[in-house]
Amino acid sequence: MTPSPITIFRARRILTMNPARPEATHVAVRDGRILGAGPLEELAGWGPYTLDDTFADKVLMPGFVEGHSHAAEGTFWRYTYLGRFDRMDPEGKVWPGAQSIEDVVTRLQEAERQLASPTESLAGWGLDPIYYGDRRVVRADFDRVSTTRAVGVMHASGHIFNVNSRALELAGLLRPGVNHPGIPLGDDGLPTGELKGPDAMTLVGAHIGFDREALANDENGLRRFAKLCVRQGVTTATDLANLLPDDAVSMMARVTGEAGFPVRIVSFRRFQALTPEQAVEIAVKLKAKSTDRLRLGAVKLFVDGSIQGFSARLRWPGYYNGAPNGLWYTPPEAISGLYKLALQKGVLVHSHTNGDQATEMALDCLEGALLEQPARDHRFTLQHCQLADAAQFRRMARLGMCANLFPNHHFYWGDQHYETTVGPERAMRMNACATALASGVPLAIHSDAPVTPLGPLFTAWGAVNRRTASGRTLGTSEAISVADALRTITLGAAWTLKLDGEVGSIECGKRADFAVLEDDPLEIAPENLKDVRIWGTVQGGRLFPANGA
Amino acid sequence: MSDTRTRGRLPVTVIGGYLGTGKTTLVNRLLRAADGQRLAVLVNDFGATPIDRDLIVSADGDTLEISGGCVCCSYGSDLMDTLMALPAQRPDIERVVLETSGVALPGMVASAVTLLPAYRIDGIVVMVDVETVRTMADDAYLGDTITRQLGAADLVVANRCDLVDEASLQQTLAWLAVQSPAARILPATRADIAPDLLLGLRDTALPRLSATLATPGAPDAASLYESLELDVPEDIDAAELGRRLSAPGTGVLRAKGILNGVALHVVGRRFEVDEAPAGAKPGRLVVIGLRRDFDHRAVAEALQPRLSTSLRSF
Numbered sequence: 001m002t003p004s005p006i007t008i009f010r011a012r013r014i015l016t017m018n019p020a021r022p023e024a025t026h027v028a029v030r031d032g033r034i035l036g037a038g039p040l041e042e043l044a045g046w047g048p049y050t051l052d053d054t055f056a057d058k059v060l061m062p063g064f065v066e067g068h069s070h071a072a073e074g075t076f077w078r079y080t081y082l083g084r085f086d087r088m089d090p091e092g093k094v095w096p097g098a099q100s101i102e103d104v105v106t107r108l109q110e111a112e113r114q115l116a117s118p119t120e121s122l123a124g125w126g127l128d129p130i131y132y133g134d135r136r137v138v139r140a141d142f143d144r145v146s147t148t149r150a151v152g153v154m155h156a157s158g159h160i161f162n163v164n165s166r167a168l169e170l171a172g173l174l175r176p177g178v179n180h181p182g183i184p185l186g187d188d189g190l191p192t193g194e195l196k197g198p199d200a201m202t203l204v205g206a207h208i209g210f211d212r213e214a215l216a217n218d219e220n221g222l223r224r225f226a227k228l229c230v231r232q233g234v235t236t237a238t239d240l241a242n243l244l245p246d247d248a249v250s251m252m253a254r255v256t257g258e259a260g261f262p263v264r265i266v267s268f269r270r271f272q273a274l275t276p277e278q279a280v281e282i283a284v285k286l287k288a289k290s291t292d293r294l295r296l297g298a299v300k301l302f303v304d305g306s307i308q309g310f311s312a313r314l315r316w317p318g319y320y321n322g323a324p325n326g327l328w329y330t331p332p333e334a335i336s337g338l339y340k341l342a343l344q345k346g347v348l349v350h351s352h353t354n355g356d357q358a359t360e361m362a363l364d365c366l367e368g369a370l371l372e373q374p375a376r377d378h379r380f381t382l383q384h385c386q387l388a389d390a391a392q393f394r395r396m397a398r399l400g401m402c403a404n405l406f407p408n409h410h411f412y413w414g415d416q417h418y419e420t421t422v423g424p425e426r427a428m429r430m431n432a433c434a435t436a437l438a439s440g441v442p443l444a445i446h447s448d449a450p451v452t453p454l455g456p457l458f459t460a461w462g463a464v465n466r467r468t469a470s471g472r473t474l475g476t477s478e479a480i481s482v483a484d485a486l487r488t489i490t491l492g493a494a495w496t497l498k499l500d501g502e503v504g505s506i507e508c509g510k511r512a513d514f515a516v517l518e519d520d521p522l523e524i525a526p527e528n529l530k531d532v533r534i535w536g537t538v539q540g541g542r543l544f545p546a547n548g549a
Numbered sequence: 550m551s552d553t554r555t556r557g558r559l560p561v562t563v564i565g566g567y568l569g570t571g572k573t574t575l576v577n578r579l580l581r582a583a584d585g586q587r588l589a590v591l592v593n594d595f596g597a598t599p600i601d602r603d604l605i606v607s608a609d610g611d612t613l614e615i616s617g618g619c620v621c622c623s624y625g626s627d628l629m630d631t632l633m634a635l636p637a638q639r640p641d642i643e644r645v646v647l648e649t650s651g652v653a654l655p656g657m658v659a660s661a662v663t664l665l666p667a668y669r670i671d672g673i674v675v676m677v678d679v680e681t682v683r684t685m686a687d688d689a690y691l692g693d694t695i696t697r698q699l700g701a702a703d704l705v706v707a708n709r710c711d712l713v714d715e716a717s718l719q720q721t722l723a724w725l726a727v728q729s730p731a732a733r734i735l736p737a738t739r740a741d742i743a744p745d746l747l748l749g750l751r752d753t754a755l756p757r758l759s760a761t762l763a764t765p766g767a768p769d770a771a772s773l774y775e776s777l778e779l780d781v782p783e784d785i786d787a788a789e790l791g792r793r794l795s796a797p798g799t800g801v802l803r804a805k806g807i808l809n810g811v812a813l814h815v816v817g818r819r820f821e822v823d824e825a826p827a828g829a830k831p832g833r834l835v836v837i838g839l840r841r842d843f844d845h846r847a848v849a850e851a852l853q854p855r856l857s858t859s860l861r862s863f
Contacts (some may be wrong), residue, residue, distance in 0.1 A: 181660065
């Protein structure tokens with residue numbers, strides 16, 4: 001049998017993340033996997049090869065692993081982008097940030113003119129009014145866009161909608177007497193158009209095009225998400241909370257299986273309305289359906305809510321502004337039950353904990369579960385885990401728990417955390433990457449796209465610089481080095497997914513997954529790490545230029 | 550049930566409380582006691598709330614058909630979607646029983662339900678296990694969830710009374726009265742409370758009332774409750790009557806009356822005036838109270854057309 005052909009890529013520099021050989025100039029690839037990285041003469045020993053110079057002036061890194069994202073980012077680009085900061089869409093177009101409420105309205109008016117039918121709804125996303133001063137966005141703002149069609153915009157946090165009068169009317173909410181904490185009323189006694197929290201949002205979602213059906217099982221959205229991954233150097237991306245009904249799994253298997261699909265998708269089954277027994281049984285069945293580019297069989301659990309939504313569970317002394325403590329999303333009995341059974345069956349569980357009390361609860365539950373069901377290498381991971389303190393990181397290390405922290409929050413909401421939610425001291429230690437590493441906790445960092453833009457190098461920049469949108473630096477003692485940050489977005493994230501034996505470094509035997517960079521992240525100034533230009537990716541040995549076909 | 554559309558908004562009974570307090574037992578009891586009333590029972594998940602097998606006629610995904618025309622759905626995180634779809638899917642449904650997850654805050658859930666014009670909150674019932682509730686309330690993780698649940702209750706079912714001695718029961722009841730000062734507190738064992746307290750008092754069911762309360766096998770329950778049937782004067786204002794019956798101290802657990810073309814519903818500290826069902830006979834009020842604290846005089850006074858507050862407080 002003739003072996004498959006070998007391609008050797010020559011590069012300006014290859015950062016391998018393999019400590020035995022941290023740098024190389026060439027990497028040899030056969031059957032989509034790496035034969036080795038090193039000098040050409042060494043690699044030539046594998047037999048006849050084709051030398052590929054495409055990357056001769058580029059820097060290769062292991063393909064980035066996004067350990068906490070949602071494929072819904074691809075879906076959201078069907079709506080009008082209205083965020084405060086520039087954001088690149090899947091086609092590579094950069095949408096400039098909206099500078100004012102007026103700017104937001106103008107963009108919606110422009111999008112409105114493109115619509116043919118007078119009743120078709122209009123949706124936008126990414127709105128973040130905290131940048132526009134104290135004035136709230138109200139329904140009159142969007143009534144200037146249309147009074148005949150429903151207009152609705154999702155905030156960047158994903159926790160709030162702003163809608164126009166028509167949308168309220170369709171939802172039966174344009175009436176006096178509405179009494180709900182998530183629906184502020186104006187001086188006229190009618191809702192202002194701001195709808196906070198899932199219950200209030202659900203009422204209008206379907207009328208403005210944000211219904212569940214639009215968001216679930218979105219084939220186009222998945223393709224667009226994959227394009228975004230290529231633009232950001234990502235070759236393995238999580239889709240971290242999916243209900244994974246059969247038709248969605250079939251669609252995902254088909255699309256990811258296409259010859260030109262550029263990303264490995266790791267989709268977690270959301271633990272919701274299930275007993276631990278059911279969840280683990282489903283996970284085991286899903287795992288059997290995994291392919292190279294669609295990895296199934298892990299479970300995502302929600303312990304609490306979000307910090308900026310005041311639904312995260314905090315320990316004493318609670319929220320800085322005195323807001324009541326947040327909500328538990330899963331009872332401890334269910335968490336313990338799931339952990340124990342998942343340990344027994346070898347099912348990976350990642351748990352969303354934002355507040356430090358939620359983190360403590362997850363640690364207690366895992367500690368108890370491990371006593372009953374010892375497991376050596378479970379890789380259970382706390383996702384977000386934003387407020388964990390040093391003692392909690394030490395405990396995580398002892399229990400073998402990993403942390404996937406959220407440094408993007410510093411930039412987008414750090415000022416809000418400093419001033420309102422948790423106050424200066426805890427805002428400075430939030431997402432304590434340095435403490436995690438010093439404690440020996442396996443560390444990943446993430447974007448939670450579409451909450452913040454997908455982009456591991458931006459996330460790494462956040463962990464290195466801890467800069468807020470206003471220019472404040474949040475806790476230099478928790479900043480990590482560029483080298484450590486680059487490791488967390490490759491091997492670090494791969495470890496939390498139990499994929500570190502397959503991806504995350506460039507060395508013999510691993511998948512030929514590369515992030516192809518125009519600039520060298522180790523040479524560029526650390527404060528410019530987010531500006532490293534990205535050519536595209538190589539995934540399984542296949543080339544995906546970001547600006548290619 | 551062809552008159553469903555003229556019945557006004559669908560009443561929703563919210564049942565909250567932590568795991569192991571007897572919510573599932575209560576839900577199964579209500580399904581057994583429905584007696585022709587078409588209930589939609591919404592539960593977070595069937596795994597946590599197993600419906601008694603003998604009640605299930607058929608199962609299809611998230612929906613169970615229950616004997617007697619009731620239906621049971623699991624809603625997961627889609628409660629609002631489930632509620633929005635229900636009236637069209639099941640126009641025959643007369644009442645919704647909504648069981649919340651153990652860590653949910655029933656007051657918040659009820660507040661969300663009020664956003665849907667098709668529904669009204671009939672009552673918020675919070676179940677507690679009298680043996681464990683005070684320990685739970687001191688739990689660093691769950692304490693505030695338990696006390697917030699209690700703070701939103703119209704009726705508190707103090708369940709599992711058989712597990713504690715009388716002295717400890719009295720202490721716990723006194724403690725509950727502090728946590729839920731406005732709610733009515735119902736001691737119970739195995740979630741055995743009179744179903745009519747929650748399922749409403751149907752006009753056709755009036756004769757059945759005392760029979761239900763004296764159900765054989767539940768002697769404790771029968772002796773706990775007392776019911777009154779009263780004539781309502783023509784000129785009394787329904788909202789004012791509701792306010793009086795639901796005021797602290799009356800001992801009224803539930804009342805229903807048809808007066809001046811409207812229906813008055815009282816559940817514990819909550820009352821609501823809704824449109825009267827078609828064909829309902831006006832002028833009658835049914836009141837159920839806990840025998841122990843039922844204040845007959847307060848009920849009688851509530852029916853006086855005008856009543857100065859000084860008279861009541863003597």
